[in-house]
Each structure stands twice: as structure tokens, then as C-alpha cells.
Amino acid sequence: MPSDSAASLPFAAQRAMRIKPLVILAVLALAAVVLFLTLGVPAGAWEFALSFRTGKLVGLILVAFAIATSTQLFHAATRNQILTPAIMGFDALYLMIQTSLVFGMGAMATLDIDPLVKFTAEVLVMMGFSTALFLWLFTARSRDLHLLVLVGIIFGTLFRSLSNFISRMIDPNEFVVVQGAMFARFNTVNIDLLWISIGLTTLTLPVLWHMRHQFDVLALGRETAIGLGLRYRRVMFAAFGMIGLLVSVSTALVGPVTFFGLLVVHLAYRILPGARFAPTLLASSLIAIITLVGGQAVYEHVLGLQGTLSVVIDALGGITFLYLLLKGVRR
Amino acid sequence: MIEISHVSHQIAGASILSDVSLTIPRGGITALIGPNGAGKSTLLSLIARLTPLQGGQITVDGADVTMTPTDALARRLSILRQDNSVAARLTVADLVGFGRYPHHKGRPTAEDRVHVEQALEMMGLHPLSGRFLDELSGGQRQRAFVAMVLAQDTDYVLLDEPLNNLDMKHARQMMERLKEAAQASGKSFVIVVHDINFAAAYADLIVALKDGRLHSLGTPEEIVNRPCLRDVFELDIAVETVGGHPFALHQIAPEPLVDT
Numbered sequence: 001m002p003s004d005s006a007a008s009l010p011f012a013a014q015r016a017m018r019i020k021p022l023v024i025l026a027v028l029a030l031a032a033v034v035l036f037l038t039l040g041v042p043a044g045a046w047e048f049a050l051s052f053r054t055g056k057l058v059g060l061i062l063v064a065f066a067i068a069t070s071t072q073l074f075h076a077a078t079r080n081q082i083l084t085p086a087i088m089g090f091d092a093l094y095l096m097i098q099t100s101l102v103f104g105m106g107a108m109a110t111l112d113i114d115p116l117v118k119f120t121a122e123v124l125v126m127m128g129f130s131t132a133l134f135l136w137l138f139t140a141r142s143r144d145l146h147l148l149v150l151v152g153i154i155f156g157t158l159f160r161s162l163s164n165f166i167s168r169m170i171d172p173n174e175f176v177v178v179q180g181a182m183f184a185r186f187n188t189v190n191i192d193l194l195w196i197s198i199g200l201t202t203l204t205l206p207v208l209w210h211m212r213h214q215f216d217v218l219a220l221g222r223e224t225a226i227g228l229g230l231r232y233r234r235v236m237f238a239a240f241g242m243i244g245l246l247v248s249v250s251t252a253l254v255g256p257v258t259f260f261g262l263l264v265v266h267l268a269y270r271i272l273p274g275a276r277f278a279p280t281l282l283a284s285s286l287i288a289i290i291t292l293v294g295g296q297a298v299y300e301h302v303l304g305l306q307g308t309l310s311v312v313i314d315a316l317g318g319i320t321f322l323y324l325l326l327k328g329v330r331r
Numbered sequence: 332m333i334e335i336s337h338v339s340h341q342i343a344g345a346s347i348l349s350d351v352s353l354t355i356p357r358g359g360i361t362a363l364i365g366p367n368g369a370g371k372s373t374l375l376s377l378i379a380r381l382t383p384l385q386g387g388q389i390t391v392d393g394a395d396v397t398m399t400p401t402d403a404l405a406r407r408l409s410i411l412r413q414d415n416s417v418a419a420r421l422t423v424a425d426l427v428g429f430g431r432y433p434h435h436k437g438r439p440t441a442e443d444r445v446h447v448e449q450a451l452e453m454m455g456l457h458p459l460s461g462r463f464l465d466e467l468s469g470g471q472r473q474r475a476f477v478a479m480v481l482a483q484d485t486d487y488v489l490l491d492e493p494l495n496n497l498d499m500k501h502a503r504q505m506m507e508r509l510k511e512a513a514q515a516s517g518k519s520f521v522i523v524v525h526d527i528n529f530a531a532a533y534a535d536l537i538v539a540l541k542d543g544r545l546h547s548l549g550t551p552e553e554i555v556n557r558p559c560l561r562d563v564f565e566l567d568i569a570v571e572t573v574g575g576h577p578f579a580l581h582q583i584a585p586e587p588l589v590d591t
Binding site: 076079212213214216217219220221222223224226227228229230231269273274 | 376379380381401402403404405406409410412415416417419420421422425429430432433436437438463480483
């Protein structure tokens with residue numbers, strides 16, 4: 001029998017191996033933040049630029065964290081690494097809410113709603129959708145997660161078709177209001193909603209920290225997790241609740257981003273192969289911040305807003321998705 | 332001991348188990364045998380509370396499996412399922428380490444590491460401990476999953492076809508190790524085996540299920556004989572005695588019996 005210290009050696013070595021990439025990512029993220037705040041500020045406009053950019057920066061960081069976390073939670077809960085919450089129809093639901101509002105009330109009235117009220121309603125509808133799907137799945141006889149995913153795809157198609165249908169009936173002038181919501185807009189983070197978004201996102205942090213080991217066990221699958229004594233339903237409920245909340249926050253702040261989560265989470269899986277939930281989450285959030293904040297800094301201040309960052313990110317994410325599919329990654 | 336009383340189970344209207352009552356004693360190896368679809372795996376899932384109990388009662392050392400907190404039960408009883416797959420990318424050592432989760436809840440101690448080392452040793456996995464699961468052969472992966480269950484270090488260990496994918500050498504080794512563990516530490520193993528001769532050679536008690544009912548229960552000599560096997564499997568199987576163990580020659584049709 002090997003001695004105790006010999007037994008613990010590989011664990012210590014593993015830990016040391018993981019700290020280095022995390023430090024590098026943290027430095028890069030910090031660089032992206034500094035770049036975003038300071039790039040191309042005209043002389044004498046520092047005070048205005050900093051206060052203006054800080055709000056936007058916080059919004060982008062919130063979105064980065066929310067997307068990385070919700071994708072990783074979704075992967076752990078559904079035991080797959082290809083699908084993201086977007087495939088459950090979240091972005092489509094968001095679009096449907098937007099188009100229905102414009103259709104029902106007219107563009108002017110929609111723009112008049114207190115953004116805080118509108119946001120709260122959106123978060124509630126989106127969380128309700130996530131929890132309802134989850135509850136339906138677990139009160140139904142079958143506990144098949146593939147069923148959940150299929151239902152998500154069907155709902156997504158339904159919502160997308162409905163909003164297409166509604167937008168065909170909208171006055172073309174009013175449709176412009178909807179169109180703005182159809183693509184992610186990192187340039188115009190909704191500053192009015194920052195405080196409530198910060199509050200909601202902060203709520204998830206202690207839960208994530210407290211349950212980080214449970215999410216590791218959850219990723220082993222239902223039977224193995226129960227065999228190891230995990231309170232499976234409770235952990236799934238927490239996971240899906242947080243997914244609903246985080247996707248709502250990010251979608252309401254900047255709009256739908258389909259492949260961003262997949263991209264950053266898979267980069268994290270590559271950088272820390274076999275790592276646990278918590279370090280992987282740290283890595284994927286940092287990568288998301290580097291991509292989003294760094295990319296936005298370059299777009300706004302180097303390329304002068306030529307183009308849309310979300311299109312580039314979705315293109316890269318889409319290529320990653322195809323690559324994973326073709327490579328037949330573990331489902 | 333595990334007491335199963337009047338357990339019935341249906342899936343989509345089809346009866347899988349009907350009114351099964353039996354007691355699995357503490358210590359030793361109990362083998363569950365029976366044809367495909369006899370309800371062996373379902374019975375193990377019910378004991379391990381992986382499937383909600385529909386009717387009847389199951390207790391492990393007096394604790395009702397539906398009432399006992401799931402994490403407390405995980406320190407008393409572990410289960411290996413028939414089909415094991417893990418989506419996450421894990422090394423063998425990490426997987427086996429998860430077997431200690433019920434004891435450390437995420438913060439492994441030196442004692443947990445000793446148990447992991449022992450389980451790796453027991454399944455001959457030391458040279459593979461740093462490998463990722465998707466880099467292993469089917470048999471190596473099977474041994475890794477068994478090692479995880481053994482690392483859980485519970486009094487009761489339920490193994491659904493632990494010999495799946497194993498070659499002759501590793502199959503025999505595994506049964507020998509289980510037997511040693513049962514004798515040395517008084518653990519109870521309940522295993523589903525398809526090769527009846529492993530049951531005959533290593534089990535202390537054999538439980539035969541057929542069509543969701545308890546067919547018979549007894550020592551290897553009482554179960555592994557021509558009339559009983561014919562009844563359970565609806566197959567005529569010659570049985571010889573080798574080294575004191577009954578040995579079923581199930582691969583070929585036997586000479587018909589003259590006296591029946």
C-alpha cells in the first residue's frame with residue numbers, strides 16, 4: 001500500500017497544473033478590462049468616458065458570467081456538452097415577448113413602459129418557462145432528459161414561428177423596434193437595468209459556491225448521483241432555476257446570443273481537461289470576459305463600430321458547434 | 332440484512348416484479364440469476380432507491396430505503412449499474428474518487444485517499460489511474476466503475492453484471508477479490524451474473540428469479556442442478572461437479588436423460 005504522502009502527490013500536482021492557466025486567463029481578462037476603459041479616450045473627456053464605460057463594462061461582465069454559468073450548469077444537468085440553454089428556446093421566447101408587446105400595444109407604447117417593469121416581467125416569464133418545463137418533466141412518468149431537449153427545440157421553433165407570424169402583421173415602421181431586439185447588441189447595454197441585474201446575478205453566487213461539489217456529482221448522471229447520495233431533484237431544481245435566471249438576465253441586457261456559451265465553455269474544457277465544476281466555471285467566465293470585453297473594446301475603439309461583435313462570436317461558435325458534431329464529441 | 336417484502340413493480344402497464352419477498356443475509360456473496368427480463372436489474376434498482384418503489388417494502392439493516400435520507404443510505408449501500416457512461420471528461424482516479432463523495436461531501440481527507448488507493452489497487456488500475464475514461468477499453472472502464480463503487484466502502488454492495496466486458500483473467504480476479512473482501516471485512520455483495528458457473532463457484536446464496544417472481548433460493552448445489560436450471564431457464568443443461576462446485580455445461584445440448 002503506497003504511503004499517504006505518495007497518494008496525495010498526484011492531487012497536489014494536478015492542482016498546481018490548474019492554477020497557471022487560471023492566472024494567465026485572469027491577467028488577460030484584466031488587460032481586456034483596462035483596454036476597454038482606456039482605449040481611445042480623447043484628452044479632457046476622461047471623467048465622462050470612464051463613468052460611461054464603467055456601466056457598460058459591468059453589463060458586459062454580467063453577461064459573460066451569466067452565459068458561461070448557465071451553459072455549464074446546463075451541461076452538468078443534462079449530461080451533454082453540445083447543447084446550450086439557447087436550444088431550449090430561451091432566445092426565441094424572448095423574441096416572442098418583444099414582438100407580442102409591439103404588436104399588442106404598438107411601438108410607441110412599448111417604448112413607454114418603465115424598463116424596470118418590463119425587465120422584471122421578462123425575467124419572471126423566462127424563469128417560469130424554465131421551471132415549468134422542469135416540473136413537467138419530473139411529474140411526467142418519463143425522466144428522459146433527451147425528451148426535455150426535444151421539447152425545448154419544439155418550443156423554440158414554436159416561439160420563433162409565432163414571432164415571425166406576428167412580425168408579418170406589424171406595421172413595417174414599428175417592426176424596426178422589434179428588429180433591434182433580434183440581434184445581440186453589445187454596443188447598447190441597457191444601463192437602466194444594471195442594478196437589478198447585478199442584484200439577481202449576485203444571488204446565484206453563494207448558491208453556486210455552496211453547491212459546486214454537488215454539480216460535479218450531478219454531471220455523473222441521475223443513477224450514479226443518487227447512488228452517491230445526492231438529493232437529485234433538489235440539485236436539478238436549483239440548476240434549472242439558476243439557468244432560467246441567468247439566461248433571462250443576459251438576454252434582457254443584450255439580447256440573444258446563441259453560440260457564445262458553447263464557445264467559451266468548450267475553450268474552458270480544453271484549457272482545464274478533467275477539471276471540476278468550480279475551476280472550470282472560473283475559466284469559462286474569464287474566457288467569456290476576455291472575448292466579450294476585449295472584443296467590444298477592439299470593435300468600438302479600433303474598428304469604430306464597423307460590424308457587430310455578436311455576428312462574429314456566433315460565427316465562431318457555430319463553427320465550434322459543427323466541429324464538435326463532426327468529431328462526435330461525447331454526448 | 333436486506334429484507335424485501337411483497338415488492339411489485341410495473342413499467343408502462345407491464346408487470347416486471349410481482350409480489351417478491353426475500354431476505355438477503357448480511358455478509359457473503361448473493362448471486363441473482365434468471366433469464367433476460369426476469370426483473371433482476373429492476374430489483375437491484377429498487378433496493379438502491381434509483382427507481383421509486385411502487386408497492387411493497389425494502390429495508391436495509393432495518394432502515395426503509397424510501398424513508399432513509401439518501402446521503403445516509405449512500406454510506407451504507409452502493410450500486411453499480413449495468414450500463415455505465417459518463418459525459419464529463421474524468422480520469423480513472425477522479426472517477427474512483429467520486430466513490431468517496433458520500434463520506435467527504437467534496438472535501439477529501441487523507442483517509443479518503445487511502446480508500447481510493449485501495450480500490451485502484453484491488454481492481455489493478457494503478458497503471459491507468461491518470462488516464463481519461465474515454466481512453467480506456469470497455470473492460471478497463473468496467474473495472475474503474477467497480478473500483479468507484481468499492482471505494483464507497485459500504486456494508487452492502489449491489490453489482491449489476493460486474494463481469495461485463497471482462498476477459499477471463501479479470502473476471503476470475505474480480506470474483507476472487509470480492510470473495511476475499513466478503514470474508515475479510517464482512518461486506519455483503521449482491522451480484523447479477525449471467526455466467527451461472529461464476530455464481531456456482533463464488534456465491535454463498537443463489538436467488539433465481541423468473542417472470543418477475545422469486546423462483547427459488549438456496550446454496551449453489553440446490554440451484555445449479557439440471558431440473559432446477561431447466562425450470563428457471565427453460566433449457567436443458569447438463570451439470571457436472573468439478574472441484575466440489577457444480578458446473579453447468581450450458582454451451583452445448585446435453586444427452587437426453589434416460590430415466591425421466
